[in-house]
Amino acid sequence: xxxxxxxxxxxxxxxxxxxxxxxxxxxxxxxxxxxxxxxxxxxxxxxxxxxxxxxxxxxxxxxxxxxxxxxxxxxxxxxxxxxxxxxxxxxxxxxxxxxxxxxxxxxxxxxxxxxxxxxxxxxxxxxxxxxxxxxxxxxxxxxxxxxxxxxxxxxxxxxxxxxxxxxxxxxxxxxxxxxxxxxxxxxxxxxxxxxxxxxxxxxxxxxxxxxxxxxxxxxxxxxxxxxxxxxxxxxxxxxxxxxxxxxxxxxxxxxxxxxxxxxxxxxxxxxxxxxxxxxxxxxxxxxxxxxxxxxxxx
Amino acid sequence: xxxxxxxxxxxxxxxxxxxxxxxxxxxxxxxxxxxxxxxxxxxxxxxxxxxxxxxxxxxxxxxxxxxxxxxxxxxxxxxxxxxxxxxxxxxxxxxxxxxxxxxxxxxxxxxxxxxxxxxxxxxxxxxxxxxxxxxxxxxxxxxxxxxxxxxxxxxxxxxxxxxxxxxxxxxxxxxxxxxxxxxxxxxxxxxxxxxxxxxxxxxxxxxxxxxxxxxxxxxxxxxxxxxxxxxxxxxxxxxxxxxxxxxxxxxxxxxxxxxxxxxxxxxxxxxxxxxxx
Numbered sequence: 392x393x394x395x396x397x398x399x400x401x402x403x404x405x406x407x408x409x410x411x412x413x414x415x416x417x418x419x420x421x422x423x424x425x426x427x428x429x430x431x432x433x434x435x436x437x438x439x440x441x442x443x444x445x446x447x448x449x450x451x452x453x454x455x456x457x458x459x460x461x462x463x464x465x466x467x468x469x470x471x472x473x474x475x476x477x478x479x480x481x482x483x484x485x486x487x488x489x490x491x492x493x494x495x496x497x498x499x500x501x502x503x504x505x506x507x508x509x510x511x512x513x514x515x516x517x518x519x520x521x522x523x524x525x526x527x528x529x530x531x532x533x534x535x536x537x538x539x540x541x542x543x544x545x546x547x548x549x550x551x552x553x554x555x556x557x558x559x560x561x562x563x564x565x566x567x568x569x570x571x572x573x574x575x576x577x578x579x580x581x582x583x584x585x586x587x588x589x590x591x592x593x594x595x596x597x598x599x600x601x602x603x604x605x606x607x608x609x610x611x612x613x614x615x616x617x618x619x620x621x622x623x624x625x626x627x628x629x630x631x632x633x634x635x636x637x638x639x640x641x642x643x644x645x646x647x648x649x650x651x652x653x654x655x656x657x658x659x660x661x662x663x664x665x666x667x668x669x670x671x672x673x674x675x676x677x678x679x680x681x682x683x684x685x686x687x688x689x
Numbered sequence: 690x691x692x693x694x695x696x697x698x699x700x701x702x703x704x705x706x707x708x709x710x711x712x713x714x715x716x717x718x719x720x721x722x723x724x725x726x727x728x729x730x731x732x733x734x735x736x737x738x739x740x741x742x743x744x745x746x747x748x749x750x751x752x753x754x755x756x757x758x759x760x761x762x763x764x765x766x767x768x769x770x771x772x773x774x775x776x777x778x779x780x781x782x783x784x785x786x787x788x789x790x791x792x793x794x795x796x797x798x799x800x801x802x803x804x805x806x807x808x809x810x811x812x813x814x815x816x817x818x819x820x821x822x823x824x825x826x827x828x829x830x831x832x833x834x835x836x837x838x839x840x841x842x843x844x845x846x847x848x849x850x851x852x853x854x855x856x857x858x859x860x861x862x863x864x865x866x867x868x869x870x871x872x873x874x875x876x877x878x879x880x881x882x883x884x885x886x887x888x889x890x891x892x893x894x895x896x897x898x899x900x901x902x903x904x905x906x907x908x909x910x911x912x913x914x915x916x917x918x919x920x921x922x923x924x925x926x927x928x929x930x931x932x933x934x935x936x937x938x939x940x941x942x943x944x945x946x947x948x949x950x951x952x953x954x955x956x957x958x959x960x961x962x963x964x965x966x
Contacts, residue, residue, distance in 0.1 A: 405785070405789060405870065406785035406786075406789035406791040406794070407785075407791070409781040409782060409784055409785035409789075410781070410782050410785045410786075410797065412777070412778040412781060412782075413778040413779060413781065413782035413841055413845065414782075414797075416774075416778060416834075416837055416841060417800075417801075417804070417837075417838075417841060417842070419834075420812075420816065420834050420835065420837055420838050421804065421807065421812065421838050423815075423819075424812055424815035424816050424819060425807065425811065425812070425815070427815035427818070427819065428811055428812075428814055428815045431814065431815065431818075438818075483709075486705065486709075487709050490702060490705055490706050490709065493702055495702060495703075501706070501710065503948075503949055503952050504710070504714065505709065505710060505713050505714075506948070506952065506956075507713070507714070507717065507941075507945060507948075508713055508716075510895055510899075510941075510944050510945065510948045511899070511941055511944075512898070512899035512900075512901065512915075512916050512919075512940060512941075513899065513901055513916075514899075514901045514916040514917075514919055514920055515899075515916070515919060515937045515940060515941065516716075518919060518920070518923070518933050518937065519716045519717075519719070519720050519934070519937065520716065522719075522720075522723065522928075522930050522933070522934070523716060523719060527734070528731070528732060528733075528734070528736065529736075530719055530736055533736035564712070564713065564716070567709075567713065568713070572956055572959070572960060573959070573960055575960075576956070576957075576960030576961075577960075618805070621805060621806055622805070624808075625808045625809050625810070626809075627809065627810060627902045628901040628902055628916075631902075632901070632920060646808055646809070646810050649808070649810040649811075649814075650810050650813075650902070653810060653813060653814050653817070653906075654906065658814050658817070658818060661810070661814050662811070662814050662815070665808055665810045665811035665814060666811065668808050668810070668811070669806065669807060669808055669811055672806055672808070673806060676803075676806055680799075680803060
């Protein structure tokens with residue numbers, strides 16, 4: 392699995408010294424805060440109501456599981472957001488990668504340029520697309536009207552039915568380059584003789600895609616999808632800056648819900664929800680973690 | 690093979706490719722066009738695809754009364770410190786992972802690998818209260834420390850990959866010649882690793898330059914970074930789209946320039962982990 396052959400050596404104290412700075416920082420900015428968050432999740436910890444702070448045991452968890460319909464609705468919206476968001480990124484990213492894998496003039500430049508959405512700040516993405524989706528002056532309305540697809544302007548982000556699809560289109564746009572990049576690298580690693588063998592057997596283009604390309608890319612697709620699922624499920628900035636979770640909670644995913652609660656300084660309840668979100672992601676990512684663990688043994 | 694069928698090449702390659710590029714790049718074009726429009730044209734119901742009287746008013750306004758240089762300076766400080774800190778500690782850690790076999794190596798590596806599982810919002814809450822308690826809230830350090838939660842694990846992972854591709858025999862030769870490990874690292878490994886360090890640094894810089902979720906809660910007026918300032922232009926009295934788009938163009942340009950120089954090596958490093966195995 393590992394390409395480089397490494398030799399065992401007596402290591403002594405050196406590796407621990409080298410790791411110390413990184414470990415100390417990670418301990419204080421990740422491990423301690425998470426323990427802290429677990430502690431807060433068992434408390435009434437609302438910075439706006441300091442006189443009511445105190446331990447309430449499982450109170451926050453009880454409330455969110457049994458007494459907060461928005462928690463379950465937000466969790467479901469997270470599923471929709473991730474499924475269509477990552478699904479769209481994968482589909483279009485795959486298509487773009489297949490195109491960029493062909494030989495043509497200016498490929499390097501086009502490949503670099505098509506990555507720009509990926510390096511654009513989330514806030515700016517949210518604001519740019521809000522402006523394009525605008526109900527009065529938005530360019531998307533203008534294009535759709537000119538093409539005759541719609542007959543009246545739509546306030547995309549202000550309507551309950553269109554808000555979620557609009558933010559999903561935005562996150563798809565943001566994530567296509569990353570998928571394309573990873574899959575393109577995978578494509579370039581497929582040995583050419585596999586395709587030659589398939590051609591000798593008389594395979595058509597689609598058959599080559601189905602029997603050679605996709606199986607060879609299994610690992611790449613798996614890892615990339617997993618990374619994106621976690622990333623998209625956790626992302627706050629795009630939705631928060633386009634709709635704030637509205638209208639009428641229509642785009643409030645779980646992470647946006649937590650963020651709104653945290654912004655309102657209700658830290659105890661927000662921590663409990665954030666921990667639930669982590670638990671859900673952990674369950675989803677178990678196969679990925681297993682694969683990684685196997686890799687590290689090599 | 691394809692040269693013989695120019696029509697199918699146009700249909701199967703260029704048409705979809707151009708459609709993709711339009712989809713991916715149009716928002717930037719639109720941002721640029723919006724930033725060059727006059728206020729009247731911006732709020733006219735006929736949408737124009739090129740401004741009738743292009744003007745740089747929005748940019749003047751942005752740097753004049755809105756003082757955009759201030760958030761730019763704040764972002765630069767935060768991003769630069771984050772880059773230096775993360776790169777230094779990550780290089781050392783990655784070197785340990787790549788070159789030594791020691792007790793606890795596997796679980797520690799896994800810890801770094803799984804770090805991106807933790808929701809930002811989960812870390813955000815306790816970090817906010819901790820920063821408040823130790824009086825770092827509303828200083829650049831609050832952001833630097835928060836950003837290391839994702840930049841360090843990522844850089845360790847990336848640099849570990851780069852280091853694994855460097856033959857260990859280079860250092861061994863130097864060490865046989867009498868150099869100690871530290872000298873071998875500085876004189877032999879670092880120079881070869883330099884381009885990879887730059888690529889990793891560019892990535893860390895971009896991440897910190899672009900970050901919003903932590904920044905909006907951990908800064909106040911004095912040390913607000915660019916993403917927060919952009920959002921601030923969505924005001925109570927309506928949205929100043931000309932200023933937002935002008936600010937957006939200004940924000941993206943430095944990142945794009947850095948990215949173009951670093952992209953080849955960065956992409957190679959990023960994809961290596963997912964492709965192998």
